[in-house]
Amino acid sequence: MLRVIQRLQEESDIQSGIILDRFLRARKLESKLVEIQCQLVSIMRTDSSYTVNKSGTQIANSPEEPEVTNPLIDPRQLDANLHELSLLCQRSVLFQNFLNERAIEEMDVLISDNENEKDLVMKDKNEKFYGGNGLLLSSGLTKRVRELMSSYIVIDEYLLKKSIDKAMKLDDYDPTLASTSTCVDDVFFILKAVLKRAISTYEPQVVSSTVRTAVTILESTYLQVLHQRLNTVFTSYDPSGRNAERAMEQAKIDYMVTLNNLDVSADYTHRLAKEVEPDIINGVWLEGDNDVQKALSYIKDFENFSDKFDNLLKNGIEQLMKQILKPRIRPLFQESYKDVRYVLEEDEYNEADIDEKFVKRFRQRFDNLIKVYKTSLTDNNFSTLLGLLVNAVALQWERIVFQTRFNQYGALRFDKDLRSIIHYFSTLTEWLSRDRFTRLNQMVTLLNFEEPSEIYDFWGQKAGSVSWRLTVTEVKKILSLRLDFDANEVANLLPKSQ
Template identity: 35%
Template sequence: TALDVSDDRQQKQVDVYTLKLCERALNIMNSLSNIQEQYQRLNLEEIRITEKLDLLMGQQCDIEAKLRNVSLLVPRLKSVKSDAKHLSGMIHFTCTLAENVSAKVRELDIAKGRVSECQKRVNDLLDLQLCREGPTVDSSLVLLHEAQAQLCKVLQQKFDEAVRDTDAASVERFFKIFPLLNMHEEGISKFGSYLAAQLKEKTQKSLRQADGESTSVRANVYFADTLTVLLESVARIIEIHQPLVETYYGPGRLLQVVEYLQPECDKQANQILVEFRRSRQLDKQIHLVSENDLEVGITEEQTRDLRMNEFEKLLQNKTGINRAVQELLGHYIMLERYFLVESVSKAVAMDTAVEGSLTSSIVDDVFFLVKKSIRRSLTSCSIDSICAVINNACTLLEEDYALVFQQQCKLGFPSGYLDLTQAYNAIQSSLQQGSIRLQPSDTEKTKANFLTALNNIETSIECIETLDKNVSHEIQINLGSTMMSRDQEKIKSCLAGFQTSKSKFRHLLDFGHEQLKSSAIKPRIKPWVDQLLSVNHVIDEEEFSCYEAQDPFIQELNLHLDGFMSGFKDSLTVNNYQTLIGTLTSQVAQQFEKVIFKTAFNRLGALQLDKEIRALITYLSTTTTWTIRDRFTRLTQIVTILNIETLAEISEYWGPNAGTVTWRLTPQEVRQILMLRTDFRADEIKRLKL
């Protein structure tokens, strides 16, 4: 059996394995220890093999049962093999039969398709034969052409009759028929000529009425109105007939209609401009300008420019009429400049003080005229006109207008009495000499004019800023959506002229304040601050207490400063008054430094000086809304150094220990300040490392 065969095979393997082990054992058994080791290994191997044999013997029953089941399946496999062969034969037969049938069907379909194609060709040949044997279309084509020619002739006659009868409805009805007969060009030509004739008739009628309109309300702008009517008529024609033309003739045909309208529009507009120059005698008025009629002419030219710009926006291209308009634009700009120059000259000549105001009438008058001129140019919507008028206005402000204030500032501020103390001292001196010389009224008038000029300059700067902002805003509102990038650059360049004008007036204002400083501030500050030289600052405790009870210097100085500033407070604008206080503060600080370097101090004297400087800063801080402490930085640093108790203490303020303090004194100045202390030795001061 199979089991016996398996046992024999396993026995043979065991014998072979045993022989190999014995062979290996003999090779390594050369000592008793090796023999003992190999013996133990063989025992372990024997135990392992015995366990494996026991396992195999335990599976013998299962293996024999499976082999018996396999032997039972052999007869059934033979019947399955027979059935499979039978099924394969049937499938092969069916496949062969289907292939034969399909091939015949395909052949039948091909034959059927060829028969159908043959029948179609036969039918086509029969139809062709019938058509060939029928009548020709030559006679019908000739008849059709004759009918078309007759219809076109009738259509043109009817259209011409409708034009002669001024029957707009019939003209429009016949105009719609032209494209149906493929006569697009003829229809556009006749309709464009019809519209141009209407435009000409309407304009000529308006020009014939010009002589009878001399007494009407709008006589001064009659030609501008006539040009407006002409351009509005063209725009209205285009707007009304655009749907009609594009619906029946197709998109883009409206431009052909405009090509008939535009030459007639140019012709009539030029005729209006010629009549305008003849009637208004414009060429003569350019040389002989009447100030009374000047603004009327400017207004009419501005109105005309406005209408032309509106018409250009509609057509979006330049036409022949623009050449004539450009010539008149030159006249308009010339007249506008003349009007502005003459009006400003009158405003300067009529300049008077305004009651209750710190400025004179010239500021409001001049900027009203400038604003009016620029706004008038804005309504024309002509970029070149706007730029020219703005440039003229800026030039006028920088030259003619600023020259008035420049001359007033060059006269300077009179060095008369500025407060009651000076006036009282002058009168006492005159009485002692036996004569009283009162200050003439011309001096007071000159002072008032100088201060008013400063206020006018400062107010003019504000007006220029406001004008710049308003003009920019109005340009964006009126022209912002239509300006090209090139036009925007032009406007931007012109508006930069306002900044140039503002800078010119700021320099002029600085010059005026310098004149005021040299004439009024410096001569007053020096004697007041020099009073500090007469006050002893090398004092003891008793004198320090007396100074604390009644200060001998700072109260009088503050009184002088208060009287000086009160003389200007009601005469200057807020900004000018603040600038004056700033200048006054700087001069007081500078003069204080000079006086301090001429004075000797001890410790208590330095404390007294510190109190005086603090009182001065406190007082001046109450007179202005601007910060003034930075103007006293050097002075407060000088006082700080004077108030140290010992020379060693200087290291706490100077050098690495200064912290965030920025010292504005040099080491040489620090030594010079320390030399003012009578209780410090000069040799010790020189040895300081600063």
């Protein structure tokens, strides 16, 4: 029976060659490859003549001529060709697996019956070209299909680049539909189809080449455009124009949409990598687990590209914080603290306890500050931005405390103000870390001492689990803000050696 299987492999090499030759002629693949290669060279040359306009869209530096589509490389026809090629490769692998499994069974029978039978079957065959199952290690069919898949890779690269370019040119944003623009869903829909088709070939090298191509095009086309949008969006309006304020608000929206695109793109990259893993694991690969592990490692390389989205996103949010929001923190406190004091008599304290001027003003102004970001950013981006904002608020508040005078009633009032603001921030996001207010809370503790010497009940060995974030110098400075504390007593507290 093994002789029959060997003969079947030899005959399949002959007949598959005839079929593949007819396929190549019928689909005009060689002519298509020549045209595609010319197009790819043209694209590489014209890429250097493109700039990105203020909205982040690629435009030509010279008048753009209408795109002429060669019917020979019509995208829909090329997509159909890729599907056919992937099926050819898949069927070839399945056929080879079938032959290999049956040949192994027959070889085991021969060996168990009579070792001489095996030698008879392998007579006149160069064993270095044959495997332990008696079949060719690399059949003619396998070689021809792998040659065809090199054409697959070229066509796939061309079609992927054209598709992503088109998705970016048609990019649009509708706030009623999503927090991202259309390019994100379009691009990752394309990538999903491309990766799944590559995996369906059950050829690790095809998966490897497809992943490398996808990553390269993502970086050079998709990520680059998003990067340019972040860099240019705020230069797209005239600050001295009649509608400057409206233009500035639109620029903020465009900037936030780009941040959302990056956030969702990073998430989609992870999700897509996880989604295709079952296709790899459940596939019928020629070399079994070895091919599975190779394919999984290639998909991991694709997933790692999400780090580039995350890095650009982090820089983008930090720039938004630094240039737009951080300069507004100090005025926010100035407006909120107008007519507010922390040196109070008992009746003034009771009145302040009812009015809560600072808390009400701060919340109102902070709500106005973050309103557009809360409604426009993704939950992840808003939480990240809010974290940076809270850090800036805490730092600015510390500076204000160091410049403020207190008495006992004022210290109590400040304690309530701080608690109210911390609670307010906790209602904005579930990811708020109270650790950001540790220094301010320790300042409140100091300001509410009955006597400066109480510090010895909290410092040094008596600190217990408390980790003091304030230095000795800062502790003394805070205590000296209490008008009713003796300045000399404060100055003599806590030698630096403690």
